[in-house]
Amino acid sequence: MDLGALMVGVVLILICSIPFVWISRNKRMKTQKLTQKLSALAQQHGSDIAQYDLWNNSAIGIDSTGSKVFFTRQINQDEHSEVITLALVQKCSILNTSKTSKIDKLDLVLKPKNHGSADITLEFYNVAQDNPILNGQLQLIEKWFTILNNTVRNHPKALS
Numbered sequence: 001m002d003l004g005a006l007m008v009g010v011v012l013i014l015i016c017s018i019p020f021v022w023i024s025r026n027k028r029m030k031t032q033k034l035t036q037k038l039s040a041l042a043q044q045h046g047s048d049i050a051q052y053d054l055w056n057n058s059a060i061g062i063d064s065t066g067s068k069v070f071f072t073r074q075i076n077q078d079e080h081s082e083v084i085t086l087a088l089v090q091k092c093s094i095l096n097t098s099k100t101s102k103i104d105k106l107d108l109v110l111k112p113k114n115h116g117s118a119d120i121t122l123e124f125y126n127v128a129q130d131n132p133i134l135n136g137q138l139q140l141i142e143k144w145f146t147i148l149n150n151t152v153r154n155h156p157k158a159l160s
Helices: 003-044 137-154
Strands: 049-055 058-063 068-075 078-085 089-097 105-112 120-126
Touching (some): 003 049, 003 068, 003 078, 049 137, 058 120, 058 137, 078 120, 089 137, 105 137, 120 137
Antiparallel strands (some): 058 068, 068 078
């Protein structure tokens, strides 16, 4: 094999790998930006994130004391953020909206202790804005349903 053929092979490999490197870099930057948004939201409220998850353009986290939940979701240019004080939450539930056999929307609904207050809805998935195929959102919403219900149920005195 001559040096020219080897060089052509190396150049072709480099050209083919550039899109993968670029996609990986963009994903890493997007993840870092979303993590920074969640941390900044927590810091604005005097908290530090102890546990969190990221997906698509969304993030959820709980502070180290278990007293607050932070949620952020960006759809196009609109950013929606929530800070929920768990001492004010009675329980949470999962709302699975389906028009057909497929899931159209997944929401984590937090019911406040004050019956006059409106429920707080955290959108984990919406087929209109997200990829039409679920990519772990069902498992994530079940995970956070468990985390939040356990925190509310087991630590009510610590949260008051």
